[in-house]
Amino acid sequence: MEGFLPAIWCAVWFVLSIPAIAFGIYKLNKLVKEKREILPLLAVAGAFIFVLSSLKMPSVTGSCSHPTGTGIAAIMFGPAITAVLSIIVLIYQALFLAHGGLTTLGANVFSMGIVGPVVSYLIYKAGMKAKLNFYFVVFLAATLGDWTTYIVTSTELALAFPAGGVLTFGAFLSSFGKFVAIFAITQVPLAIIEGAVSALLFKYVVEVKSDILIEMKVIGEPLVRKLRGLSA
Amino acid sequence: MSRKLEFIVLAILLIFTAQFFYISSTTHAEYSGADDKPAGVIEQITGGTYKPIAEPIWEPPSGEIESLLFGLQAAFGAGIIGYFLGYYRAKKNYENELGCKTKSKPEKQSL
Numbered sequence: 001m002e003g004f005l006p007a008i009w010c011a012v013w014f015v016l017s018i019p020a021i022a023f024g025i026y027k028l029n030k031l032v033k034e035k036r037e038i039l040p041l042l043a044v045a046g047a048f049i050f051v052l053s054s055l056k057m058p059s060v061t062g063s064c065s066h067p068t069g070t071g072i073a074a075i076m077f078g079p080a081i082t083a084v085l086s087i088i089v090l091i092y093q094a095l096f097l098a099h100g101g102l103t104t105l106g107a108n109v110f111s112m113g114i115v116g117p118v119v120s121y122l123i124y125k126a127g128m129k130a131k132l133n134f135y136f137v138v139f140l141a142a143t144l145g146d147w148t149t150y151i152v153t154s155t156e157l158a159l160a161f162p163a164g165g166v167l168t169f170g171a172f173l174s175s176f177g178k179f180v181a182i183f184a185i186t187q188v189p190l191a192i193i194e195g196a197v198s199a200l201l202f203k204y205v206v207e208v209k210s211d212i213l214i215e216m217k218v219i220g221e222p223l224v225r226k227l228r229g230l231s232a
Numbered sequence: 233m234s235r236k237l238e239f240i241v242l243a244i245l246l247i248f249t250a251q252f253f254y255i256s257s258t259t260h261a262e263y264s265g266a267d268d269k270p271a272g273v274i275e276q277i278t279g280g281t282y283k284p285i286a287e288p289i290w291e292p293p294s295g296e297i298e299s300l301l302f303g304l305q306a307a308f309g310a311g312i313i314g315y316f317l318g319y320y321r322a323k324k325n326y327e328n329e330l331g332c333k334t335k336s337k338p339e340k341q342s343l
Contacts (some may be wrong), residue, residue, distance in 0.1 A: 003284030004271060010285075037289070040316045050309030053301045058252045062261025063269065089305075096301050098288035135237055157270050161277045175277055182269045189248055194243045201313070203237050208320035 002094070002101030009160040014106030021087060024080035031081070041205070041212055045073035046085040048201060052194060053089050053112075058188040067194035069151050071142025072201060074117035075124045076218055086113030097179050111152035120145030134219070134227060135199040143195030150187045154179035203227075 005013075015197030052069025059065060073082040090108050093099040100108050120141040131191060157179045163172035206213065210224045255261055274282055292298035 001267065001271060001284075001286040003286035004274065005285075006282075007285055044313050044316050047309035051306045051313070052307040054309070056265060056302070057248075058256070058261075058263045060251055060255055061266075062263060064253060064263050065266040069235075073318045093307065095289065096292070097298060098291040101286070101288065103286045113252045118278075118308055161274050163277055163281070165278065175273075177275070178273045182266050182273065188268045189251065189327070192244060193248055196329055200237060200241050204317050208317060221265055227328035 001104060003103055004101070005104050005107055005156070006161050007103075009156070010103045010106060010130055011057050012106075013104075013110045013156065017083070017109040017114060020083045021109065022081060024082070024084040027080050028079070028084055031077070035212075035215065038212055038216065040158065041076065041209065042081075042085075044078055044201075044205070047081075048072050048198075050092075050098055052197070053093070057190055057193070059189050061186045063182075065150075065183070065186050065190055068116055068146050069087050069192050069194065069198075070112060070117045070149070070193065071120045071145045071198045074120040074145060075138065075202075075212070076216065077142055079114060079117035082117040083109060083113035086117075092152070107153075107156045112149045112155060115118040116145040116149035126215050128219075134223060135203060138202045139195040141195075143191045145186055146182075146191035146194045150183040151180065152155045154183055160232035163224045174211045202217065 015104040028042075032042075034073055049069040053066040053091060054066070056064040056066045068086075070082050073085050087105070087109050089104055090100050090112065091102075094102050094105060124137055127140060128134075154176055158172050159167065160175035161175055162168065163174035164171050206219070206227050208226060210219075211229070214221050214224060215221050256263070292301060
């Protein structure tokens with residue numbers, strides 16, 4: 001929300017986010033230069049973030065929240081490029097929807113564009129290594145990435161507004177409990193839906209354009225054969 | 233073509249919808265945005281002393297306009313996803329039918 005972090009914390013999150021964004025832009029340029037054919041897939045991953053982050057859905061707690069949609073981009077292109085895609089959506093929502101905000105942009109990029117995607121990416125890599133079912137791994141990665149985003153948001157708020165005004169560990173925990181109570185449960189069903197829809201989109205990408213995924217080493221060729229065999 | 237994943241996703245969506253009907257008919261839930269709730273908690277923690285350091289540059293004048301802009305965002309994204317998935321699917325079908333690649337790209341190994 002615009003203005004809802006003290007200036008010092010706005011600065012902290014900007015300072016932490018800017019290097020990631022810069023690295024993301026560098027990686028993006030390099031990737032597009034080397035492999036122009038990934039552009040459509042990049043557009044799809046970005047568009048998915050656009051769609052999912054626009055959907056405010058009613059949750060079990062009686063309040064509405066929205067998914068993040070960053071899981072697909074994180075799995076395909078890595079967290080740095082996902083941070084760049086996220087900032088586009090966050091700026092759109094800050095300018096035209098009074099949603100998010102420019103002063104809090106750094107904090108929002110940090111939670112939605114960096115930590116969430118890093119978690120998705122790591123879970124994807126770990127899940128693939130453990131040879132779990134591919135679509136289940138995509139589901140887990142997207143679901144937990146979404147959920148983590150909101151846990152980080154709660155952390156950011158609790159750091160800025162510790163109980164009693166002085167930042168001690170106890171004060172932080174007390175505030176964190178209050179903020180996380182808003183998001184943690186509300187976000188669970190939405191995160192599950194995000195995971196499910198992400199797995200579905202991934203299935204279609206594997207069906208129609210697996211060669212790029214293999215080239216980018218997102219998935220191996222034997223697995224594509226197996227997935228196609230199952231779904232063909 | 234196996235549709236197992238589609239059925240699982242459909243089941244999840246149905247459970248979600250059922251949850252919504254159940255909660256909305258048994259409680260007086262307002263379904264306001266969770267994003268706006270931290271403001272209340274901040275007020276409570278700081279005893280109302282915190283004043284936002286900035287205001288949004290522009291706010292949608294009404295809920296309808298806001299819905300319009302969110303709708304546009306979703307439509308734009310969905311359009312792009314549909315366009316490219318459709319493009320690739322058709323391309324692949326024609327390639328299979330004609331038995332050749334339609335685009336000259338470094339041939340490594342076809343699947």
